Amino acid sequence: MKIASYNEHRVGLVEGDQVFDVTAALPAALDSLPQQRINWLVANWADALPALRAQRGKAKGVPVSSVRLLAANPSPPHVFAAPANYRKHIGELGDRVVTKKGRSAREQGFFLKAPASLVGHGGSIGLPKGSTRRFDHESELAVIIGKAGRNIPRAEAIQYVFGYACLIDATMRIEPGVAEEERSMRKSFAGFTPLGPYIVTADEVPDPEALDNRLWVNGELRQQANTREMIVGIAELIELVSSVLPLQPGDVIATGTPEGVGPFAPGDTVKIAIEGVGEMSVHVRENDAVSPRPF
Ligand code: MN
Numbered sequence: 169m170k171i172a173s174y175n176e177h178r179v180g181l182v183e184g185d186q187v188f189d190v191t192a193a194l195p196a197a198l199d200s201l202p203q204q205r206i207n208w209l210v211a212n213w214a215d216a217l218p219a220l221r222a223q224r225g226k227a228k229g230v231p232v233s234s235v236r237l238l239a240a241n242p243s244p245p246h247v248f249a250a251p252a253n254y255r256k257h258i259g260e261l262g263d264r265v266v267t268k269k270g271r272s273a274r275e276q277g278f279f280l281k282a283p284a285s286l287v288g289h290g291g292s293i294g295l296p297k298g299s300t301r302r303f304d305h306e307s308e309l310a311v312i313i314g315k316a317g318r319n320i321p322r323a324e325a326i327q328y329v330f331g332y333a334c335l336i337d338a339t340m341r342i343e344p345g346v347a348e349e350e351r352s353m354r355k356s357f358a359g360f361t362p363l364g365p366y367i368v369t370a371d372e373v374p375d376p377e378a379l380d381n382r383l384w385v386n387g388e389l390r391q392q393a394n395t396r397e398m399i400v401g402i403a404e405l406i407e408l409v410s411s412v413l414p415l416q417p418g419d420v421i422a423t424g425t426p427e428g429v430g431p432f433a434p435g436d437t438v439k440i441a442i443e444g445v446g447e448m449s450v451h452v453r454e455n456d457a458v459s460p461r462p463f
Contacts, residue, residue, distance in 0.1 A: 170446075171209070171331070172366040173242050173288070174235040177202035179209060181220070182366050186229030193223035203243040206367070210241070210314055210330050211417035232365075239286035239363040240333040241312060245416040247281040247361060248409050249308075249337060251351075253399050253424025260427055264302070264341040266351060273400040273424060278409055281337070281422070282356035289365040289448040293338050294358050294455045295434060296463040302341040303452075305432055306425035307383035307391040307440050309376065310335035311402055312367050313419040317410050325406035328415065331367040332376060334440045334448045335422045336383070338362070338432075340463065347463075362440075363420065364448045373444050376402055380443040381426065385436050393426030395442075400424075 170182035179194060180187035191205070193216065198205050209216055250273035252258050258272070259265070267276055287293070295303055314330030338360035342348045355361075373379070376395060383391040400408070405421055432438055434454040441447040 169369045169372070170366045171206070171240075171369070172232070173206050173238040173240060177205055177238065177242060179205050180235070181224050182232060183229070185232055187232045187235060188224050188227040188229050190220050190223040190227060193219040206241040207243065207245070207418035210312065213314065213330065237288040237290055237365055239288045239361075240365070240367045241363065241418050241420060242286060244283050244418045244420045247283055247286070247420045247422065248278045249281055249355070249422035250278055250400060250405055250424035251276050254393065254397050254426040255399060256397070256427035257425055257429060260429060261341070263344045266342060273405070277412070278405075279351050279355070281352065281361050285356045285358060285361040287359045287362050287450065289362070289450070291362060291450050292359050293362065293432075293438070293450055293452045295452065296357070297455045297458045299463045301343065301347070301463055302431050304339045304341060304429050305383055305385065305390065305438050306337035306339060306429055307381055308335045308337050308422045308425050309379065309381060309395050309442055309445070310363055311376075311405070311421040311423060313406075313415045313421070314370075314417060316414060316416055318414040320406055320410040320415070322403045322407040325403035328406055329370045329402065330417070331369040332373050332442075332445050333363050333367050334365070334442045334445055335420070336362040336438060336440055336450065337422050337425060359450075362448060362450045365446045368445050379445065382441050383428070384439045385430070385432055390430050391426055391428035393428070395423070397426060398423060
């Protein structure tokens with residue numbers, strides 16, 4: 169199934185180019201916390217399925233293009249992200265890199281992106297007004313965690329996956345010796361984490377480590393790789409993160425970017441497509457307000 173979050177945090181099932189509103193299948197108590205609907209649905213999936221299917225039967229589809237898609241999970245408890253997880257990406261940033269030479273996510277662990285940096289298909293990556301810094305795209309497969317777990321062994325880890333989505337890990341690069349802010353801040357500007365276009369449940373993605381992953385800027389192909397080239401696989405990432413803290417339903421793990429990372433600028437359109445998961449486009453714009461802290 170393909171689960172979309174849209175408009176005022178409605179929950180919909182996507183079939184072809186139509187979305188069917190199934191929000192009424194969720195508890196009314198969530199009406200006061202609509203941004204939590206996807207977290208609840210993920211955590212209560214098996215119990216919720218009968219009501220979801222019944223509501224789908226009653227719902228009338230509308231074109232996906234007629235709704236405003238939000239981030240596939242608008243309010244995950246965490247967005248974990250793997251640095252340096254594709255061999256050919258390591259080294260391509262020259263002296264703008266913050267990962268020590270030769271180290272991968274296995275040695276570096278994870279970093280965090282702020283959930284408030286999430287945006288959906290059709291949304292915007294907002295760059296600081298007037299900035300002359302370099303801002304890059306990173307094309308990544310996102311894993312959505314389905315159930316709580318701590319110290320999850322690698323052999324059992326895939327059972328904790330609820331589904332998948334496309335994720336763009338937008339990044340402000342350091343200027344060596346001049347501006348070397350923390351990674352979590354450089355990757356957490358509003359709109360810097362497009363996630364979508366919806367969540368595809370794991371049963372529809374039989375081998376998540378054999379998916380073509382491509383990204384275009386204004387129609388020009390910039391990144392093209394396959395998730396089989398990941399250094400630290402999905403199960404090991406889940407083992408690694410859950411060895412540090414408990415994973416929660418709805419958590420997102422960005423699995424790292426392959427080579428081809430490059431800059432974008434205001435006015436650009438960035439499109440990501442992951443085989444069997446979907447396509448998502450976002451716009452790059454400059455923020456209206458000048459930030460009191462120059463970047
Ligand atoms: Mn990344």
